[in-house]
Amino acid sequence: MSQMTAEAMKDDLAWLPKGRQLMKGNHAVCAGAIRAGCTAYFGYPITPQNEAIEYMSGALLDVPNGIFLQGESEVASINMVMGAAAAGRRVMTSSSSPGISLKQEGISYIAMMELPMLVMNVVRCGPGLGNIAPHQGDYFQAVKGGGHGDYRLITLAPASVHEMAEHAHLGFELACKWRNPAMILTDGVIGQMMEPVDLDAIPVVDWKKPDWAMGVNRTGRKPNLVTSIWLDPEDMAQKHLEIIDKYERLKAAEVRFEEYMCDDAEVLCVAYGSVSRAVMGTVRKLREEGMKIGLLRPITLWPYPYATLRELAKKVKSVVTYEMSWGQMIEDVALATRLNPVPLHFVPRHGGLTFNPNDVETPLRAIYANPQNSDTLWEIS
Amino acid sequence: MSDAINELRAEVPLPQEGFEVVYQRPHSLNDTQFTYCPGCQHGQVHLCIAEAIDELEIKDRMIGMAPVGCSVFAYWFFDFDFISCPHGRAPAVATGIKRADPEAIVLSYQGDGDLASIGAAEIVHAANRGEQITVVFINNAIYGMTGGQMAPTSLEGMVTSTSPRGRDVSIAGKPIHVVEMLSTLSGVAYAERTTAHDPKGLIKTKKAIKKAFEYQMEGLGFTIVEVLCGCAINTRRTPKDSAAWVGEEMNKVFQVGVFKDIKEEG
Numbered sequence: 001m002s003q004m005t006a007e008a009m010k011d012d013l014a015w016l017p018k019g020r021q022l023m024k025g026n027h028a029v030c031a032g033a034i035r036a037g038c039t040a041y042f043g044y045p046i047t048p049q050n051e052a053i054e055y056m057s058g059a060l061l062d063v064p065n066g067i068f069l070q071g072e073s074e075v076a077s078i079n080m081v082m083g084a085a086a087a088g089r090r091v092m093t094s095s096s097s098p099g100i101s102l103k104q105e106g107i108s109y110i111a112m113m114e115l116p117m118l119v120m121n122v123v124r125c126g127p128g129l130g131n132i133a134p135h136q137g138d139y140f141q142a143v144k145g146g147g148h149g150d151y152r153l154i155t156l157a158p159a160s161v162h163e164m165a166e167h168a169h170l171g172f173e174l175a176c177k178w179r180n181p182a183m184i185l186t187d188g189v190i191g192q193m194m195e196p197v198d199l200d201a202i203p204v205v206d207w208k209k210p211d212w213a214m215g216v217n218r219t220g221r222k223p224n225l226v227t228s229i230w231l232d233p234e235d236m237a238q239k240h241l242e243i244i245d246k247y248e249r250l251k252a253a254e255v256r257f258e259e260y261m262c263d264d265a266e267v268l269c270v271a272y273g274s275v276s277r278a279v280m281g282t283v284r285k286l287r288e289e290g291m292k293i294g295l296l297r298p299i300t301l302w303p304y305p306y307a308t309l310r311e312l313a314k315k316v317k318s319v320v321t322y323e324m325s326w327g328q329m330i331e332d333v334a335l336a337t338r339l340n341p342v343p344l345h346f347v348p349r350h351g352g353l354t355f356n357p358n359d360v361e362t363p364l365r366a367i368y369a370n371p372q373n374s375d376t377l378w379e380i381s
Numbered sequence: 382m383s384d385a386i387n388e389l390r391a392e393v394p395l396p397q398e399g400f401e402v403v404y405q406r407p408h409s410l411n412d413t414q415f416t417y418c419p420g421c422q423h424g425q426v427h428l429c430i431a432e433a434i435d436e437l438e439i440k441d442r443m444i445g446m447a448p449v450g451c452s453v454f455a456y457w458f459f460d461f462d463f464i465s466c467p468h469g470r471a472p473a474v475a476t477g478i479k480r481a482d483p484e485a486i487v488l489s490y491q492g493d494g495d496l497a498s499i500g501a502a503e504i505v506h507a508a509n510r511g512e513q514i515t516v517v518f519i520n521n522a523i524y525g526m527t528g529g530q531m532a533p534t535s536l537e538g539m540v541t542s543t544s545p546r547g548r549d550v551s552i553a554g555k556p557i558h559v560v561e562m563l564s565t566l567s568g569v570a571y572a573e574r575t576t577a578h579d580p581k582g583l584i585k586t587k588k589a590i591k592k593a594f595e596y597q598m599e600g601l602g603f604t605i606v607e608v609l610c611g612c613a614i615n616t617r618r619t620p621k622d623s624a625a626w627v628g629e630e631m632n633k634v635f636q637v638g639v640f641k642d643i644k645e646e647g
């Protein structure tokens with residue numbers, strides 16, 4: 001820290017994370033967030049995201065007007081985030097599954113208050129205390145709302161450490177543009193592994209307090225109110241319609257995905273986050289053998305790339321969803337393909353087990369040979 | 382809603398020349414009617430807060446936390462920035478706001494269900510950290526908004542809608558003494574309990590709240606004023622009997638006075 005201070009005297013921007021660095025995902029997300037103008041963090045320790053809260057506990061002390069506080073619980077932390085967001089800060093929190101469950105009440109309020117903020121869920125295996133291994137069992141919680149009420153979270157699924165930094169920036173940009181909370185949904189694979197990150201590629205944002213934010217009233221403006229309550233159903237209905245309209249515009253504008261070798265594919269794989277990397281490796285390998293296989297990697301899980309998936313699925317003989325869960329994103333795949341019933345296959349990993357190359361390849365070969373492969377065939381039940 | 386009042390006002394002649402205004406609605410309150418029930422002291426305590434703010438000339442720096450409870454719409458009445466917080470979480474929201482805008486004067490207004498039950502962790506830790514905020518804690522010994530259920534502050538033997546045979550301390554424990562408990566924490570600069578059931582109590586309440594704001598302005602730490610109030614409707618009393626009950630029964634269990642004053646300690 002003292003070294004940092006000495007550097008700071010030489011360079012006003014010593015606090016700014018920069019350069020090409022070998023980093024953990026949980027560090028990269030924080031470095032990206034600080035470049036994106038994040039000046040406040042509130043959180044509570046939980047594995048496998050402790051590197052994030054630990055990074056912020058030091059880094060934010062050097063950021064001008066930086067705020068770091070370890071809250072007494074996830075419940076308190078998300079409400080501190082609410083306060084700082086209402087006061088116009090770019091603010092973030094991070095946690096893992098059990099902690100994210102505790103934050104849901106606050107996230108619901110924040111969504112209805114239309115406050116921007118960024119929350120990262122480094123998902124671990126549940127339900128309950130579960131274990132700390134990577135998992136994707138919080139997909140529904142993230143993309144279908146999570147807390148009470150009808151809201152949605154802008155949900156980003158990074159697949160590399162560099163993308164963790166990128167998504168911190170993207171998450172804040174989208175959250176502020178649409179005044180809606182954003183979530184980075186990842187797991188311990190991405191959170192804890194180390195990869196090179198080009199921090200200079202992450203835009204630096206000098207965030208200014210917006211007009212709607214609360215704070216010392218220096219201009220004699222009317223009081224700013226941040227609330228989620230409209231007692232009269234007529235008023236509430238009006239508010240709902242405004243947010244529904246916002247969500248429709250958001251869905252039309254912000255869908256992001258990566259297509260990998262999809263053009264002439266006969267089998268389309270769908271996977272996100274760390275799982276997409278295992279699948280991508282296998283697709284590349286089988287392509288070398290001449291097998292026509294492609295991968296769609298959703299980058300935004302909400303809004304979901306339904307339209308792209310629908311079009312791609314028209315051209316293939318079968319669609320395979322790889323997921324570390326009991327079956328969650330597969331339901332969105334089914335929604336996307338409901339009008340052109342192509343055989344759907346589901347290849348899960350359970351209990352915190354990750355995909356080894358064989359876990360991807362063996363079923364994929366079987367499905368390629370037989371689009372009706374009964375071992376993996378999935379139907380809504 | 383206030384049509385009748387406005388009509389009445391129209392009939393009342395404006396002050397003639399030679400008159401001067403000696404008493405009026407505080408600037409920190411909006412020109413609107415309170416929506417509280419007869420015999421409830423939320424309104425009087427709002428008035429105490431508003432007068433203290435006016436006297437300190439800090440209205441432009443004020444940010445209020447509205448709790449979940451009867452005062453959920455406190456922002457209808459106060460004329461400054463407000464946020465309506467989840468049940469019990471106002472001290473955490475206030476923490477985020479005050480740290481984000483340290484020049485602001487932050488008021489967390491909370492009931493006893495909100496502060497002493499569901500929000501017990503948030504208030505203890507905000508106090509312990511010495512958050513530079515002022516908490517006005519309305520102890521009416523009952524859950525008002527949800528219709529009169531037992532609160533952590535309900536008196537021993539007190540009949541409520543969830544203690545129909547009276548609060549049995551072998552089941553529910555004894556009423557919790559918030560300011561006594563918090564005053565043991567080093568982050569607390571000022572902790573006082575007052576009562577709002579009579580004019581004398583209200584004068585002291587206003588003084589205490591003003592002092593708490595002053596301590597916040599000086600950056601001395603966490604400040605809290607617990608105010609004993611009545612809930613006539615839910616205790617099935619007339620406003621007069623309710624006030625008397627606060628003065629007699631509540632005062633016996635919850636002693637008024639200063640429990641912590643960092644300046645007196647030297």
Ligand SMILES: Cc1ncc(C[n+]2csc(CCOP(=O)(O)OP(=O)(O)O)c2C)c(N)n1
Nearest residue numbers: 449450451468492493494495523524525526
């Ligand atoms: C999480 C949650 N639990 C319960 C409620 C329901 N609820 C609304 S007000 C209230 C009690 C408020 O009582 P108190 O804090 O004593 O304030 P008063 O209404 O007496 O002023 C409760 C339990 C809620 N809104 N949110």
